[in-house]
Amino acid sequence: MNPRSVHDLAIEARGLVKRYDDKLVLDGLDLTIPRGEVFALLGPNGSGKTTTVNILSTLIDADAGRVVVGGHDLADNPNGIRSIIGVTGQFAALDDLLTGRENLQLMADLNHLGRGPGRARVDALLVDFDLVDAADRAVSTYSGGMRRRLDLAMTLVSTPEVIFLDEPTTGLDPRSRRTLWDTISGLARDGVTVFLTTQYLEEADRLADRVAVLDQGSIVAQGTPSELKSLVPGSSIHLVFADDDTFDRARSVFADATAVPGSRRLDLSTDDTVRSLREALGRIESEQLDLTDVSVHTASLDDVFFALTGRAEPQADDQTIPHEGAA
The missing domain is CATH 3.30.70 (Alpha-Beta Plaits)
Structure with missing residues (x-):
């Protein structure tokens, strides 16, 4: 593979190290993610998936290493990174007392979209995420799938170039999960770079252009789903x-x-x-x-995961730090 120009890359991380007390969570992590790619990070409990997302999205500092997102170096210009990314964490960042429309309008105001453009953006997202009928109901009345869709819609108010989705479908029923999969696929078709962590191997297999397996703080394998499956012979x-x-x-x-x-x-x-x-x-x-x-x-990604990590499947992630629904 020819080396990619820095302008072709959405995310580049080199030598990331992170410790929590005496525990080494990331041990020299390297990642290179082209623009417009759906990239899935798999890993067992404690492997460092959420920590990786938190560092790349400027929520916590690495102990060592370099991060560049969308051409912005984290050390020099963290606000530049924040201006082009969206983050949807494991926990929906919604105000249950507000309606769905009001939650979205709040994000539009925080992003300084202006009254007219802000309302237009909110109306478009309500349509895109099939929330028009529930737009003026309190979020406390929403189902789990509706809350997740609204959370992702809030992330998209600012039309980010790069989106971090940290286990976005955990706890959803199969129908809601597939609806969200369709939404993520649509974002990729529109040229958005998606960084996805998941504990559902089927999810990574269906959505991701490339998959990396993270174990004990290091990438142990990465490639397309087909390339990873070829690692398990027969x-x-x-x-x-x-x-x-x-x-x-x-x-x-x-x-x-x-x-x-x-x-x-x-x-x-x-x-x-x-x-x-x-x-x-x-x-x-x-x-x-x-x-x-x-x-x-x-061979499935389940077989690959077991072969590489000695575990049957990923589980709940490492150090979990709640973060905002949009950055």
């Missing part, structure tokens, strides 16, 4: 047979396969080629084995 063919007798015969035919108790299923390791699947099906036909289902399992 796939398997899952064969389900019609009855116990057929299953027993199949176990003799596929002596190296793994039997799944109680399901009449054999898992057959392959070399990730169509030929291996064709050979397996050919043996089933020649032995006249009655097959009821066949599927191919390839």
Whole structure:
């Protein structure tokens, strides 16, 4: 890959170090994120995801290292960074006593948009986030999904170039989560750079152009979801047979396969080629084995995460510092 010009980069971090007392949370973290990319940071409990977001968004200081966001160096011009970013944290920064419209208008006033442009921006965001019908209701009456959408809308009042989303869909029901996914995808299509931390591997797989796995304060792997999945070799063919007798015969035919108790299923390791699947099906036909289902399992981000960290999945993040819904 050719080195990118600094003008092509939305975020560049070099050698970030952060300690909390005697705990080393970030250990020389390096990140390079192009403009317009959706970048997902995965990591187990205590890996430093939230700490990374807090440093990049100017909320806390690193003990060492350099940060440049949108061409602004954090050491020299933190206000320049704040002027081009939005932050949606793990906890919605909403005033429950105000209506949705009033919350948005407050952000427009804080960003000095002016009376006319501010109202126009608020009206547009209410439409974009499907909150028109609830616009004049108190936020205390909103569902979890509506609150999350409003929180993200508040982040977008200032039309930021870079958005930090720290586990934005935690606690949402599946429908609300997918609605928010569509919103994030739309932001990316509009050229916004999205820095996403998540504990949902499916979320990173669906949304991210690139994914980095953070463990014990360092990046242990990064690349596209497909590139990361390729780090876990091999796939398997899952064969389900019609009855116990057929299953027993199949176990003799596929002596190296793994039997799944109680399901009449054999898992057959392959070399990730169509030929291996064709050979397996050919043996089933020649032995006249009655097959009821066949599927191919390839590596997922769950498999990658476990292989790289020794943990089954990410969990709640490290040191959590509540922060504002928009910067």
